[in-house]
Amino acid sequence: MNVFPIKSFLILEDGTVFEGTHIGAKKEIISEIVFNTSMAGYPEVLTDPSYAGQAVCMTYPLIGNYGVCRDDMESKKPWPDGFIVRELSRISSNFRSDMTIQEFLEEYGVPGIAGIDTRALTKLLREKGTMNGMITTREDYDLNEIIPRLKEYTAEKVVEKVTCEHKYEIRGSVSLEENGAVSGSARFDMEAYEKGTHEKKPSMVKALNGAGKKVALLDLGAKDNIADALAKRGCDVTVYPALTTSEEILAAAPDGIMLSNGPGDPKECTSIIEEINKLYQTNIPIFAICLGHQLMALATGADTFKMKYGHRGGNHPVKDLQTGRVYISSQNHGYVVDMDKLDPKIATPAFINVNDGTNEGLSYTGKNIFTVQFHPEACPGPQDSGYLFDRFIDMMKARKEDA
Numbered sequence: 001m002n003v004f005p006i007k008s009f010l011i012l013e014d015g016t017v018f019e020g021t022h023i024g025a026k027k028e029i030i031s032e033i034v035f036n037t038s039m040a041g042y043p044e045v046l047t048d049p050s051y052a053g054q055a056v057c058m059t060y061p062l063i064g065n066y067g068v069c070r071d072d073m074e075s076k077k078p079w080p081d082g083f084i085v086r087e088l089s090r091i092s093s094n095f096r097s098d099m100t101i102q103e104f105l106e107e108y109g110v111p112g113i114a115g116i117d118t119r120a121l122t123k124l125l126r127e128k129g130t131m132n133g134m135i136t137t138r139e140d141y142d143l144n145e146i147i148p149r150l151k152e153y154t155a156e157k158v159v160e161k162v163t164c165e166h167k168y169e170i171r172g173s174v175s176l177e178e179n180g181a182v183s184g185s186a187r188f189d190m191e192a193y194e195k196g197t198h199e200k201k202p203s204m205v206k207a208l209n210g211a212g213k214k215v216a217l218l219d220l221g222a223k224d225n226i227a228d229a230l231a232k233r234g235c236d237v238t239v240y241p242a243l244t245t246s247e248e249i250l251a252a253a254p255d256g257i258m259l260s261n262g263p264g265d266p267k268e269c270t271s272i273i274e275e276i277n278k279l280y281q282t283n284i285p286i287f288a289i290c291l292g293h294q295l296m297a298l299a300t301g302a303d304t305f306k307m308k309y310g311h312r313g314g315n316h317p318v319k320d321l322q323t324g325r326v327y328i329s330s331q332n333h334g335y336v337v338d339m340d341k342l343d344p345k346i347a348t349p350a351f352i353n354v355n356d357g358t359n360e361g362l363s364y365t366g367k368n369i370f371t372v373q374f375h376p377e378a379c380p381g382p383q384d385s386g387y388l389f390d391r392f393i394d395m396m397k398a399r400k401e402d403a
């Protein structure tokens with residue numbers, strides 16, 4: 001934190017300028033400005049790859065008070081272009097903390113602005129819709145030069161930027177404790193296992209509902225907790241780069257396929273949509289989250305549109321249309337599937353958003369496929385809908401028994 005604060009400006013494409021204090025890395029950025037209403041979970045928000053191409057404003061007024069713990073990161077680095085807060089905590093008061101938020105932003109080169117009226121910014125974005133903006137420390141900024149640049153800015157090819165370079169595996173966890181307790185640490189220690197230090201005990205493996213199931217996870221910008229949620233239920237997960245062909249995935253004969261969350265406009269992912277259409281043609285159980293949900297919809301003839309300001313936060317109520325139950329969900333999306341254009345022969349709504357009635361999930365007719373717009377993997381946010389991973393495992397098991 002600077003002893004002598006440096007002035008910083010957030011300039012929006014409608015000409016609004018917020019003056020605040022510079023935080024994070026010394027850098028000028030242009031990005032799409034979005035807001036997130038989570039009261040905690042800023043390390044997970046910052047490391048969610050779905051924020052690539054966006055700068056995030058946290059509406060909760062104090063950010064950073066519990067520092068950043070590397071174990072809480074949802075990917076290898078933070079992805080937002082910029083970070084906007086009311087007040088950045090100068091200290092981290094938490095025994096788990098590895099560093100302050102300021103150190104974290106600096107280490108990974110993320111610039112930001114603090115000390116602005118984030119409530120006013122959020123109300124403006126709600127009223128006018130999501131806008132592009134610039135974060136700069138230049139006091140001699142020229143609106144005539146900047147505003148046209150802001151208006152024409154769009155983030156492109158963001159999925160290719162965030163996906164993994166090579167495929168990798170995450171083994172389903174097993175308890176390694178003598179007393180037989182299944183502890184379920186998701187990242188199984190492969191090295192220790194191969195050295196023979198730990199043994200995989202069949203009785204314990206049985207205790208996990210997904211044990212023995214092979215899941216192919218298409219990484220469109222996946223948060224780590226998607227693979228972890230499967231691995232801690234015992235599934236062995238192979239994570240594939242976003243541009244992997246359907247043939248390669250199918251050649252590994254997975255029991256189920258997961259399509260992850262990810263950044264950007266789903267309609268930009270044309271070649272991925274084609275591959276997903278081929279996956280749809282098979283009978284393999286598929287579960288998809290957020291961007292994956294949108295891409296499956298596009299791959300099967302449905303449509304998506306950009307929402308006025310999206311859903312980003314940890315308190316969005318979604319209704320399971322099958323049971324009538326409402327769950328509080330974690331969300332981060334700007335696009336949504338158009339329910340009016342759904343063909344019920346292909347898919348029907350499975351979840352809707354209780355606040356605005358938009359689509360939050362689809363069930364595919366005559367297929368082992370269901371997809372959700374929200375985040376059952378949580379991190380950050382409520383874990384109410386984690387049961388959907390169990391539903392996916394049940395689907396994989398039912399298919400095996402049928403065969």
Ligand SMILES: NC(=O)CC[C@H](N)C(=O)O
Binds near residue numbers: 261291
């Ligand atoms: N979290 C996500 O997967 C977001 C999906 C998509 N990029 C959207 O904003 O709607």
